[in-house]
Amino acid sequence: xxxxxxxxxxxxxxxxxxxxxxxxxxxxxxxxxxxxxxxxxxxxxxxxxxxxxxxxxxxxxxxxxxxxxxxxxxxxxxxxxxxxxxxxxxxxxxxxxxxxxxxxxxxxxxxxxxxxxxxxxxxxxxxxxxxxxxxxxxxxxxxxxxxxxxxxxxxxxxxxxxxxxxxxxxxxxxxxxxxxxxxxxxxxxxxxxxxxxxxxxxxxxxxxxxxxxxxxxxxxxxxxxxxxxxxxxxxxxxxxxxxxxxxxxxxxxxxxxxxxxxxxxxxxxxxxxxxxxxxxxxxxxxxxxxxxxxxxxxxxxxxxxxxxxxxxxxxxxxxxxxxxxxxxxxxxxxxxxxxxxxxxxxxxxxxxxxxxxxxxxxxxxxxxxxxxxxxxxxxxxxxxxxxxxxxxxxxxxxxxxxxxxxxxxxxxxxxxxxxxxxxxxxxxxxxxxxxxxxxxxxxxxxxxxxxxxxxxxxxxx
Amino acid sequence: xxxxxxxxxxxxxxxxxxxxxxxxxxxxxxxxxxxxxxxxxxxxxxxxxxxxxxxxxxxxxxxxxxxxxxxxxxxxxxxxxxxxxxxxxxxxxxxxxxxxxxxxxxxxxxxxxxxxxxxxxxxxxxxxxxxxxxxxxxxxxxxxxxxxxxxxxxxxxxxxxxxxxxxxxxxxxxxxxxxxxxxxxxxxxxxxxxxxxxxxxxxxxxxxxxxxxxxxxxxxxxxxxxxxxxxxxxxxxxxxxxxxxxxxxxxxxxxxxxxxxxxxxxxxxxxxxxxxxxxxxxxxxxxxxxxxxxxxxxxxxxxxxxxxxxxxxxxxxxxxxxxxxxxxxxxxxxxxxxxxxxxxxxxxxxxxxxxxxxxxxxxxxxxxxxxxxxxxxxxxxxxxx
Numbered sequence: 001x002x003x004x005x006x007x008x009x010x011x012x013x014x015x016x017x018x019x020x021x022x023x024x025x026x027x028x029x030x031x032x033x034x035x036x037x038x039x040x041x042x043x044x045x046x047x048x049x050x051x052x053x054x055x056x057x058x059x060x061x062x063x064x065x066x067x068x069x070x071x072x073x074x075x076x077x078x079x080x081x082x083x084x085x086x087x088x089x090x091x092x093x094x095x096x097x098x099x100x101x102x103x104x105x106x107x108x109x110x111x112x113x114x115x116x117x118x119x120x121x122x123x124x125x126x127x128x129x130x131x132x133x134x135x136x137x138x139x140x141x142x143x144x145x146x147x148x149x150x151x152x153x154x155x156x157x158x159x160x161x162x163x164x165x166x167x168x169x170x171x172x173x174x175x176x177x178x179x180x181x182x183x184x185x186x187x188x189x190x191x192x193x194x195x196x197x198x199x200x201x202x203x204x205x206x207x208x209x210x211x212x213x214x215x216x217x218x219x220x221x222x223x224x225x226x227x228x229x230x231x232x233x234x235x236x237x238x239x240x241x242x243x244x245x246x247x248x249x250x251x252x253x254x255x256x257x258x259x260x261x262x263x264x265x266x267x268x269x270x271x272x273x274x275x276x277x278x279x280x281x282x283x284x285x286x287x288x289x290x291x292x293x294x295x296x297x298x299x300x301x302x303x304x305x306x307x308x309x310x311x312x313x314x315x316x317x318x319x320x321x322x323x324x325x326x327x328x329x330x331x332x333x334x335x336x337x338x339x340x341x342x343x344x345x346x347x348x349x350x351x352x353x354x355x356x357x358x359x360x361x362x363x364x365x366x367x368x369x370x371x372x373x374x375x376x377x378x379x380x381x382x383x384x385x386x387x388x389x390x391x392x393x394x395x396x397x398x399x400x401x402x403x404x405x406x407x408x409x410x411x412x413x414x415x416x417x418x419x420x421x422x423x424x425x426x427x428x429x430x431x432x433x434x435x436x437x438x439x440x441x442x443x444x445x446x447x448x449x450x451x452x453x454x455x456x457x458x459x460x461x
Numbered sequence: 462x463x464x465x466x467x468x469x470x471x472x473x474x475x476x477x478x479x480x481x482x483x484x485x486x487x488x489x490x491x492x493x494x495x496x497x498x499x500x501x502x503x504x505x506x507x508x509x510x511x512x513x514x515x516x517x518x519x520x521x522x523x524x525x526x527x528x529x530x531x532x533x534x535x536x537x538x539x540x541x542x543x544x545x546x547x548x549x550x551x552x553x554x555x556x557x558x559x560x561x562x563x564x565x566x567x568x569x570x571x572x573x574x575x576x577x578x579x580x581x582x583x584x585x586x587x588x589x590x591x592x593x594x595x596x597x598x599x600x601x602x603x604x605x606x607x608x609x610x611x612x613x614x615x616x617x618x619x620x621x622x623x624x625x626x627x628x629x630x631x632x633x634x635x636x637x638x639x640x641x642x643x644x645x646x647x648x649x650x651x652x653x654x655x656x657x658x659x660x661x662x663x664x665x666x667x668x669x670x671x672x673x674x675x676x677x678x679x680x681x682x683x684x685x686x687x688x689x690x691x692x693x694x695x696x697x698x699x700x701x702x703x704x705x706x707x708x709x710x711x712x713x714x715x716x717x718x719x720x721x722x723x724x725x726x727x728x729x730x731x732x733x734x735x736x737x738x739x740x741x742x743x744x745x746x747x748x749x750x751x752x753x754x755x756x757x758x759x760x761x762x763x764x765x766x767x768x769x770x771x772x773x774x775x776x777x778x779x780x781x782x783x784x785x786x787x788x789x790x791x792x793x794x795x796x797x798x799x800x801x802x803x804x805x806x807x808x809x810x811x812x813x814x815x816x817x818x819x820x821x822x823x824x825x826x827x828x829x830x831x832x833x834x835x836x837x838x839x840x841x842x843x844x845x846x
Contacts, residue, residue: 070779075734204779291698292691348691411733414697420808427815434819438826441833
């Protein structure tokens with residue numbers, strides 16, 4: 001399959017680029033030739049590792065939950081602030097990220113700047129631990145958050161710029177897999193790193209935590225280097241191919257919000273209610289598996305990362321499945337119901353949690369594949385940027401608020417009640433899916449059409 | 462006769478030193494509290510006494526007119542067997558007692574929080590509770606709440622600013638304390654809260670162990686079970702319950718119990734992070750009656766005595782007793798089957814509303830879609846290709 005696309009790429013590669021019809025006649029080594037697949041693979045590697053650092057460090061608190069709480073002398077609610085502070089800047093930045101990349105910095109400089117934010121944020125975060133100031137750690141997470149989410153936008157822009165009309169879907173899939181890999185590696189490695197440092201220092205404490213987080217910051221440095229290399233390669237390709245610098249193409253107009261349809265608002269509700277039951281749960285999961293299922297910390301970290309592990313290979317596969325079959329609403333409903341089931345298993349049974357967590361991993365991937373593309377069906381193309389920005393923004397708002405809420409619930413009422421809270425959120429998501437289906441059916445919208453009908457409709461007779 | 466403890470109520474009355482009249486008197490700080498739970502057709506007597514090691518005696522009688530009688534001269538002089546009786550003796554169906562014998566302290570240098578793994582040399586000489594000096598009982602007796610608090614300590618430097626306290630509560634009906642671990646109690650149970658406050662530890666890594674003995678009729682045997690529970694809403698993050706149950710030899714029916722959750726708290730008003738673990742040792746047979754006056758005075762027949770230790774602290778936890786100089790632990794002691802937690806109404810309501818609402822919409826929506834499909838089929842026209 002990649003082969004066939006490669007041939008196509010070779011045949012009409014030049015015409016694909018709007019401006020790039022003056023390909024150089026100079027004969028370059030394939031790996032250095034921006035038109036050649038080998039070179040694109042090289043670029044892809046840097047592109048994938050661009051987000052590695054931020055994904056690795058995003059879940060540092062979850063992987064070190066008990067250590068952070070103990071060393072910094074926190075309660076769970078204040079621990080969850082670390083996640084909330086990551087989300088706060090993104091409530092606004094989701095609208096601004098695209099604008100900053102397109103108009104202010106340009107993709108290359110923007111990527112470097114956002115990578116710098118990620119690195120500096122992580123260093124401040126670690127310094128906060130070293131200095132034993134929890135507020136400084138929050139500041140670090142805030143700065144980290146400014147960079148993190150926008151870096152993902154930049155990564156996507158690079159991908160579109162280099163792979164549009166070629167292996168774009170595969171590249172998106174690979175980038176997502178890479179992101180999940182970063183989270184997984186973090187979950188399974190950082191606790192071990194902490195243990196080694198604790199051993200060599202002889203005791204645990206804020207210093208141990210700080211050193212561990214500083215080591216984690218090296219992944220962000222690595223990502224920054226990737227950003228610099230990518231910038232260089234992109235600049236070089238621009239020179240050789242005479243192509244333009246990539247644009248997100250996002251035009252955000254907040255006044256568009258009043259034109260949003262009922263369907264879109266329902267999609268927003270699903271998005272918030274669903275993700276609220278996933279990410280805060282992973283953030284708090286480690287101790288849950290230790291206390292309820294008697295796992296060792298190592299096992300608990302492993303099972304806590306299984307959602308990410310599964311989503312790495314499952315995302316591209318399920319994306320393919322959804323693309324081929326259509327019927328997005330039904331897939332979303334299935335994903336919400338299976339997530340609901342797995343949360344109920346975790347809450348009300350002592351069944352091996354690997355079952356529930358694996359199910360959660362699959363349904364989480366399925367939802368991501370089926371939910372996000374639906375926005376494109378209910379919004380005119382010129383409003384797409386605003387719609388996606390808005391969706392990410394309220395998702396971040398929801399996560400910020402609910403992270404703290406989840407921490408407080410746990411502190412006062414325990415894990416069963418927390419799980420019931422997540423189940424209630426999922427029930428709300430389910431209700432929204434059902435309403436979405438009915439509304440769409442009533443309005444004869446196209447959300448739940450099969451792929452075949454959809455393509456039939458798309459073709460003007 | 463054991464009935465279900467949650468279904469009914471008892472009328473509880475509390476009396477200090479019943480029948481004791483001058484010139485007879487107990488030594489200062491020593492007392493005997495009789496907590497009487499009167500049911501519809503039975504009586505549950507609890508007797509707390511700190512002459513010697515503090516002990517809580519439970520006696521169940523199937524008569525509503527049963528009474529605790531103390532032969533005071535005899536009890537004060539020698540606590541000879543029979544000087545404390547529940548009469549009529551033929552109405553007594555079950556009796557058992559819990560005695561707090563010692564407080565152990567050890568230096569947990571390897572931070573295992575497991576006394577079995579600690580070296581013998583790391584143990585300090587235990588505090589014998591029979592030698593403790595106690596504060597006056599009549600000041601801490603609460604007639605309306607049916608509680609009594611017993612605080613005391615050894616006359617040594619360690620206890621100059623600290624004490625070991627026992628709070629005994631008896632209940633008229635089902636309920637739970639607001640303070641964690643919020644054990645579910647019923648009219649057939651009493652609750653004992655033990656806390657060690659402000660005691661100066663003798664080592665840098667001191668952890669404490671409470672030593673108990675249970676005394677029961679020779680016809681009963683004990684075992685300790687650890688049960689898992691999915692419900693941690695009353696005791697956050699604790700999913701286990703330990704039950705020390707007593708059942709007749711050759712029978713599995715449970716007649717009496719002690720129940721606790723494997724958690725202790727490091728502050729008087731704990732938050733989530735102040736919880737720490739507690740673990741219990743194996744049950745062991747003990748020879749010889751424990752040094753408690755009420756036990757010696759009540760049990761005339763053959764007894765079977767078990768010993769059990771409860772140790773506090775979490776392995777690898779850098780926080781030792783010294784950090785807060787406080788540890789508290791709660792145990793329920795009662796008659797019949799130990800109570801078990803069930804979901805709170807709030808959880809049931811949330812789950813029901815949460816699941817039923819989308820279901821209703823799915824059903825209504827399904828009907829709507831079916832009807833619409835029917836009607837549109839009859840009126841729709843096929844597009845001409």
